[in-house]
Amino acid sequence: MKYFKLPDLGEGLQEAEIVEWHVKPGESIKTDELMVSVETAKAIVEVPSPQDGIIHTLFGDEGDIIHVGEPLVEFAGEEQEDTGTVVGKVETHHGSDISDDDFIIGASSGRTHASKRCTPAVRALAKRMQIDLNTIQSSGDHGLITAEDVEHAAQLHDEKGPLIKLRGVRRSMAKNMARAHAEVVQVAIFDDVDVHEWVEGNDPTMRLVRAIAVACKAEPFLNAWYDGKTMALRPLKTIDLGIAVDTPDGLFVPVLRDIGNRPIENLREGLDNLRAAVRSRAIPPSELINPGITLSNFGTIVGKYANPVVVPPTVCIIGSGAIREVVTAVNGSVQVRRIIPISLSFDHRPITGGEAARFFSAFQDDLKLPK
Amino acid sequence: MSNNTLPDLTMVEAVNLAMAHEMRKDENVVILGEDVGTNGGVFRATDGLKAEFGLRRVMDTPLAETLIAGVTVGMATQGLRPIAEIQFMGFIFAAMEHIICHAARMRNRTRGRLSCPMVLRAPYGGGIHAPEHHSESTEALFAHTAGLRVVVPSSPKRAYGLLLAAIRDPDPVIFLEPKRIYRISKQTIEDNGEALPLDVCFTLREGEDITLISWGAMILETLQAANKLAESGISAEVIDVATISPLDMDTILSSVKKTGRCVIIHEAAKNCGVGAEISAQIAERALLSLQAPIKRVCGYDTIMPYFRNESYYMPSANDILLAATETLNYE
Numbered sequence: 001m002k003y004f005k006l007p008d009l010g011e012g013l014q015e016a017e018i019v020e021w022h023v024k025p026g027e028s029i030k031t032d033e034l035m036v037s038v039e040t041a042k043a044i045v046e047v048p049s050p051q052d053g054i055i056h057t058l059f060g061d062e063g064d065i066i067h068v069g070e071p072l073v074e075f076a077g078e079e080q081e082d083t084g085t086v087v088g089k090v091e092t093h094h095g096s097d098i099s100d101d102d103f104i105i106g107a108s109s110g111r112t113h114a115s116k117r118c119t120p121a122v123r124a125l126a127k128r129m130q131i132d133l134n135t136i137q138s139s140g141d142h143g144l145i146t147a148e149d150v151e152h153a154a155q156l157h158d159e160k161g162p163l164i165k166l167r168g169v170r171r172s173m174a175k176n177m178a179r180a181h182a183e184v185v186q187v188a189i190f191d192d193v194d195v196h197e198w199v200e201g202n203d204p205t206m207r208l209v210r211a212i213a214v215a216c217k218a219e220p221f222l223n224a225w226y227d228g229k230t231m232a233l234r235p236l237k238t239i240d241l242g243i244a245v246d247t248p249d250g251l252f253v254p255v256l257r258d259i260g261n262r263p264i265e266n267l268r269e270g271l272d273n274l275r276a277a278v279r280s281r282a283i284p285p286s287e288l289i290n291p292g293i294t295l296s297n298f299g300t301i302v303g304k305y306a307n308p309v310v311v312p313p314t315v316c317i318i319g320s321g322a323i324r325e326v327v328t329a330v331n332g333s334v335q336v337r338r339i340i341p342i343s344l345s346f347d348h349r350p351i352t353g354g355e356a357a358r359f360f361s362a363f364q365d366d367l368k369l370p371k
Numbered sequence: 372m373s374n375n376t377l378p379d380l381t382m383v384e385a386v387n388l389a390m391a392h393e394m395r396k397d398e399n400v401v402i403l404g405e406d407v408g409t410n411g412g413v414f415r416a417t418d419g420l421k422a423e424f425g426l427r428r429v430m431d432t433p434l435a436e437t438l439i440a441g442v443t444v445g446m447a448t449q450g451l452r453p454i455a456e457i458q459f460m461g462f463i464f465a466a467m468e469h470i471i472c473h474a475a476r477m478r479n480r481t482r483g484r485l486s487c488p489m490v491l492r493a494p495y496g497g498g499i500h501a502p503e504h505h506s507e508s509t510e511a512l513f514a515h516t517a518g519l520r521v522v523v524p525s526s527p528k529r530a531y532g533l534l535l536a537a538i539r540d541p542d543p544v545i546f547l548e549p550k551r552i553y554r555i556s557k558q559t560i561e562d563n564g565e566a567l568p569l570d571v572c573f574t575l576r577e578g579e580d581i582t583l584i585s586w587g588a589m590i591l592e593t594l595q596a597a598n599k600l601a602e603s604g605i606s607a608e609v610i611d612v613a614t615i616s617p618l619d620m621d622t623i624l625s626s627v628k629k630t631g632r633c634v635i636i637h638e639a640a641k642n643c644g645v646g647a648e649i650s651a652q653i654a655e656r657a658l659l660s661l662q663a664p665i666k667r668v669c670g671y672d673t674i675m676p677y678f679r680n681e682s683y684y685m686p687s688a689n690d691i692l693l694a695a696t697e698t699l700n701y702e
Binding site: 084091 | 381383413414415498499500501502505506525526528529550551553554555556558559567568571572573574575576577590591594595598608611619621622625626628658659660661662678702
């Protein structure tokens with residue numbers, strides 16, 4: 001600082017009289033040392049030095065009136081710092097979090113969310129009739145929604161019931177299923193697996209999990225991710241099994257990790273935890289991603305066979321129907337046996353029918369075992 | 372200046388860089404104004420230019436804006452490319468007769484025989500605690516005048532590119548520099564002489580829910596508001612109008628048709644401000660896409676207050692956030 005100006009002494013006082021200087025030109029002074037005593041309308045105020053330095057000039061003699069903002073002293077040997085303006089203060093502030101280094105000259109290209117076009121009157125009409133404009137088919141020029149369109153939608157609403165827009169999990173299911181259907185070349189194989197020899201105490205779900213692990217080891221290509229764009233298959237090192245769980249909110253597929261290396265009791269506990277987390281909607285997103293293969297156990301509700309949808313990048317999904325008794329031929333005789341109907345869907349782009357059948361065979365061999 | 376590492380420059384340094392670049396390239400480019408020579412400009416915009424180009428090309432003038440504008444018009448019509456500095460926009464009124472009656476209509480009046488390739492630079496806007504007539508935003512006076520191009524940069528990079536374009540433009544350009552952000556941030560600028568177009572807006576953020584339209588120093592608060600909106604999951608498209616006359620309505624309309632909602636932000640008074648023109652054109656040409664009334668966040672229709680009350684006058688990021696929220700919640 002080159003000039004030290006009379007500071008605001010508070011209480012709105014705008015001037016002060018110099019009573020006594022405590023320094024002389026040429027003397028040095030340290031921060032907070034007494035520099036000058038001034039008298040305001042209210043009191044004597046001692047003004048300390050704001051910095052270390054040598055006094056070059058005193059402005060005003062004892063008895064002179066100084067106004068707030070006028071210079072009191074000039075320190076020697078200091079250059080007036082360049083504030084970059086003659087009036088006011090130009091703020092310098094670096095490292096701001098507001099960055100606009102990158103910008104688009106003109107309009108951005110994303111025009112996909114163009115809003116529905118209609119006159120304000122029609123917008124108000126739709127609001128009064130509680131019709132969502134986004135659900136309306138427009139009949140006017142260039143997609144303009146007319147009053148008739150809104151009235152037609154309101155009539156449909158009254159006669160047939162309201163539209164429910166898909167949200168959340170159901171919405172992502174709709175997207176994923178449509179994508180899978182567009183992309184995957186899906187083939188399904190069905191069979192009944194004879195589990196009549198099962199001893200007491202077998203846990204059907206865990207037997208299915210174990211059979212999938214065994215089958216994946218026999219045909220590792222079924223536990224893989226396939227990228228259709230680059231035509232590249234990634235057989236996976238661990239077997240992470242997605243298990244479809246039905247909830248009122250929609251379909252969740254929590255992932256049971258590394259089923260090839262964990263004991264059954266441990267897997268059962270893990271699955272119970274996953275299901276509980278799904279039902280309470282407390283499941284972290286990390287538990288819902290990157291399955292290598294999937295099991296849909298719809299038989300716990302009802303049904304024999306299905307063609308469950310293979311969701312990319314996985315290449316295989318197993319559907320299990322309800323355990324039931326059937327009349328069947330065994331070694332030339334008619335018997336009543338317990339079976340599980342199994343459906344296997346696979347993506348025929350990277351996987352051959354032979355691989356799928358051998359996978360299915362290994363799966364059945366393990367599932368048939370008494371325990 | 373080192374060729375290897377590019378410098379980080381403030382906006383006022385970018386203005387200086389653009390002028391120096393063009394003066395090296397084109398000997399017809401000259402600078403005149405109060406304190407622009409020896410002193411280097413009160414904001415340092417012309418710092419070092421007299422030393423490099425001499426007093427025949429960097430001229431200190433008397434404190435006489437009428438003279439500055441008149442001489443500039445004369446120079447421009449006779450083959451030079453003068454850059455005149457009006458020290459503060461508040462001093463520009465004495466120069467307006469020459470700007471409006473001569474510079475703006477020279478090409479039309481002479482049926483194209485003479486043109487007026489001049490740039491009139493002026494620091495403008497509030498926020499530096501200066502006296503009131505140093506702080507106004509009167510850009511609408513010039514935007515309303517046919518024959519003038521009115522340009523307002525909002526970052527060092529855009530100041531560099533837009534000023535180069537303004538100097539090269541064959542007609543008069545009023546180049547208004549928002550002094551509050553002269554030194555507020557730095558950007559890396561390559562002195563490559565690449566101009567930015569003078570007839571388009573810049574899209575600073577892409578968004579889908581609402582369009583925020585602003586220019587000049589208010590871009591700072593507008594981006595802050597956009598960041599706040601992003602925290603609540605709302606994506607705002609931010610448009611820097613940059614050239615406020617003539618307006619690039621294509622960019623603005625295209626964005627508003629996409630988002631259906633918009634807020635216009637400017638520091639100048641609301642009444643007959645440039646925001647009113649933008650708002651009117653949106654209403655004329657994009658009414659059917661609007662999902663909420665257009666909102667404007669502006670200065671008040673008063674004389675700019677003395678600096679103690681300046682912060683009440685200036686629109687804040689919070690004002691913008693509030694207006695955006697009302698617009699988004701409109702049913």
